[in-house]
Amino acid sequence: MTVEKQHICAELVPIFNQLDHDSLVKISQITQHQVVAKGTQVFSPLMADRLVILAKGQIKVYQLAATGKEQLLRIMEPGAFEGEKALFTKQETTIYGEALTDSTLCTLSRTAFQELLLTYPTISLSLLEDAADKMTQLEKQANLINIESVESRVATYLLDLMKVTNQTQVMIPMKLKELATFIGTTPETLSRKLKKLEEAGLIERQGRAISILNSENLEDFY
Known part of the structure; x- marks a missing residue:
């Protein structure tokens, strides 16, 4: 090569x-x-x-x-x-x-x-910055898993994606099976909760592409 x-x-x-x-x-x-x-x-x-x-x-x-x-x-x-x-x-x-x-x-x-x-x-300084970012991500995940309601976990995760991308149309960066593991639930439960958010008119979903239609009401799931 x-x-x-x-x-x-x-x-x-x-x-x-x-x-x-x-x-x-x-x-x-x-x-x-x-x-x-x-x-x-x-x-x-x-x-x-x-x-x-x-x-x-x-x-x-x-x-x-x-x-x-x-x-x-x-x-x-x-x-x-x-x-x-x-x-x-x-x-x-x-x-x-x-x-x-x-x-x-x-x-x-x-x-x-x-x-x-x-x-x-x-490079050492950049490594320290990267290590700090990874610690922040782990803290966010720990806080996410500690939320009792799975619906709130899903809503929080989607809102965080929206804040990071500064867009209401976001792409989940992993398969739903991995996302379920990430937030501490099962793929079946995750699918049901996403469908419930759709039925409530809060999101639209096509595969891993999510359109957040009402971020203010989505925050009520915290």
Whole structure:
């Protein structure tokens, strides 16, 4: 694979966006590339000594409860990365990653990544910002799951999407099965609650595309 094609991984990742072209090319030269099939386990507690950057596709990031049940944490889109925590500490990670589609990955080993931080210290600041964003997302999810009514959880999630995109037409960034896991319910219950919101004239839905028709009344489900 040519450096030009490899270069795309470094360009996609926000933590590298302050670097110049030559620096991005150097990063690409120490990056390993891999194409994985849908359903492949991309990372786990036993595969934690590398930084995984998603160039193409989707990856679900989850952890396992004591019962063995999956708890979805987030969906990785192109440009997202995971594994930075394990590159700074020997503490075992508890997260898993599974490809939801055929995907293209770029990976950096612990040694390569630590040398990268020494060469480009500004990356460390970007990593801290990203870590803070992930903590904020986890706090939002925890607050969401603690809401007693499933209808309120769905309404809160949709309103949050609207605020992030600043649009009344939003796209749920994951399959409904994953969304159900994310908000702590079942796919069947989620479908019923979405239908109820439709029947109340609060939303219109076509697959994962949602039009929020009445945000003020939707807030009443909090």
